[in-house]
Amino acid sequence: MNKLMLVVLSIGLLAGCGSKKDKKGKDALTFEDFRQLFNTASLPYKLTPDSLKTKVADSSVITTELLQQFLTDTLAKADFPENAAIRYYPVAYIQGAAVNYFVVKAVGKSATTAYICFLDKKGKYLNRLAAAKIDGQNEQHYFSIDGKQVVKVTNEIQIAPGRTATREDFYGVSDNGQTTLIMTNSSGEAAAGQIFNPIDTLPAKHKLSGDYFAGESGLVSIRDGEDPKSFQFFITFSKEKTGCKGELSGHGRFTSANKGEYKDKETDCGIAFQFASGRVSIREIGGCGAYRGIRCFFEGSYAKKK
Template sequence: MRNIFVALLLLCLLLSCKSKKASLSDEDVVEISDFIEFFPESTLPVRVADTTLNRKSSDSLLIGYNVFTRFIPDSVLAKDFGKGVKPKLYPLGRTQEKGREIYLFIKAVNAAKKVAYLACFSKDEKFLSAMPIVRNGFDRSTMAYGLLDSKFQITTYRESRGAGELRFKRNVYIFNSAASDFTLIMTEPNEEIIEQVINPIDTLARKNKFSGDYVKDRRNFVSVRDTKKADEYLFFVHFEKDNGECKGELKGTIKMASKTMAIYQAPGNPCAIEFSFAGASLTMKETGGCGSYRDIKCFFEGSFPKKAVPKPKPPAKKK
């Protein structure tokens, strides 16, 4: 009887060891097999849309940042969120090509950006590569998604509508096992979508001393508008560098720290920017980490000339 009891106890322990982990918090002891199995199995095709990123995820599914970066390099996240930024991470799905690579779908979010990644592991659970398949908060696409189909081809798609015209961009990739990386095999059309930059504070009052538009060109500008307080201004900045490869955008409130300098610093946010006003120009300098609002290789900086406000035309004289 005692031997039977011991055997049952050992069996229960064995089964519990093989069961799926209920949590991947940083306090848990997690092996690579636990990490992979935490992702729910998915049937192909798997489609992750921008609307998927907007849905609230249960905190019970949250993957600890330290756990995640033990198996997937933090450089994957840093390319989108900036170095040192720790977005919340959630599992979206898992699938495997028979006898070959394992694919994990990951959701990463913070206050400003949301990204879905596709990570690829070898059949013996070694990390190979990862790529973003859909993003929110980076551009103004009206619809976007990432797709892994039954042929294990990866499609990224985004479209934008403007002036009654539909524009789209579709890229198709495969995982190249020889190079241990994703390879682009098709793109259409060849032209990139050029989204219209929408200024959310454009129509607000601009009567105070430093209010106005400081413009390099239509894709690099700072707008400053009045608030109810004399020492505060609303601002919106958008910039694009390196032929649009590096972008940044931020809206907030700045407070005058001296007669010609204002500072942006939101509570609980490491991002800080100085705005210096001199005559008919504005100089911007990032002094705190604003990686959540820009790409990793560029910063909120530079000088912008103030755009003259066109004077209203006098009414035509009656003949």
Template sequence: MKSIQQLITFILIFIFLVGCQTHSGDLSGTKPVSSNDFFAAFPPIGLPITIVDTNINSFADTTVIGIKAMSQFIPDSILNHFHLNKKAIIHPVGSIQKLKEKYLLANFSYKNNTILGVFVFNEKNEFLAAKNLVQSKQNDGYVHSVYINKEPTFLISREKYSADKKLLYTRTGWVYNSGNAFMVAMNDGNEDELKNNTIINPIDTLPEKNKHSGNYAKNSKNFIAIRDGKTPKLYHFFIHFENKDNCNGELKGMMKMVGEDKAVYKEIGEPCSIEFTFKNNEITFKENGKCGNKRGIQCYFDDTYPKQKSHKIIKKKRT
């Protein structure tokens, strides 16, 4: 009975010592690191998993890996994208084992900034590819995250709410391919759509010091911007309008004052002509020539807009 207890004790001690030997290798990089010690430092990750920029450090192991140790398995040219600084501290986050590849995730931290990266190795523990996934400190107003499924696909996202409480988001799914590189597998988002729906004023940055310069608008979809020309009698203008019948018009040009409060737009060789009248802090514009190539068929440049206090109102998004 005693011999059996001694045998069990011996086996337990042996297992403990083997375990310690496996995980207690020197990972500082001051001397060669065995591949067994290096890869053992990355525990398996349960998938799926989501890592957000605000909790990126909570997923890391307490083990510290020296940059010199990492460079024994990953080229310096790749690590330079993650170093942040030569004093960066590297913590293993975990590993994903597939049939032909192994993915290692690690945090690179310096001061208050941390970058999470993924590194791919083949069956022979040879480096194949790498990609940065999420960063803790970007200060751009977005919440950044990465969602990793069992394939694995790395879905990198950024989200924020606009001033009018709309969720703006961009999501890109990345996968490793056989060409030893990460490729985009999917794109999703609404930011490009919203940007395409933004009315851009092309003369917005020009000076507006002269008498009639400024912005005149009914709302963000119906406005005219007027800016200083080369002389007090010349003004740059940009008109944009959208009416209820889904008839839109847009025109950029130069108007010339022909009286104290009247101006005209007329380009040589073009039939389009518009008359402008300034009165009571408003502008009235009326189409006198054919401007059909600048607007819809069933609508005209013909309206009155009040002058605005600030031209900042012009940059609005369409709904």
């Protein structure tokens, strides 16, 4: 009798060791379990507007607990005003060289957005990029990742019947999940007052982060960096009289409480930023001709949008 009881207890103990429980006593998913929720895809990869519109079964929804455990529960917080109504769905898992890509679709009341989440090879969440969107308006955003792992985000806006303005932003992704805008192609003219800002959805918690404007065609956008001493920026302008245009983006460093500086790694281009009283002034501290026309410069004062 004692031997029989010992065998039963041993079997129960082994069964208990074979599964993990969460704090509520439920079976906890491992990272491999989470990865298998996504369809495995290979490069090159493209998410089209039609595929983004395709309805997904509610049974595949990613819970807030899973987001918090493997990604981040604030994934779409900055893009949806109605956070409580957002539903997340797994779309695709893509294995990359430096990082792996998890494509997640967020569905709200007024829009559907797709995010590329960057995770390291150990499964640690690093960063995300809002790369596709449909919202019922006259615009749509979609993306592709080529064989060299360059992310192309395409923005299309219908500015009139039969007329569409298209912009393609190409991003490089580093092994820490940070994205860098490396090139932009555009065709067609945007609607009056419409400026495409590729870093618009990035965090802007720093006191100097925000959007600074000069007229309807000049923008200096500042977003948070990897640490309090760094920042990301996007500058675009168009001179009506000369037709000269310029566009530049990158990562800068704060050199003091109200000054910043950017130095291009590939050219001698540099930009000095001076912040004061809700404004930012910029000036070139190196030749930036590769990013602008020959009859204009990255210079001037821009007012912060409240």
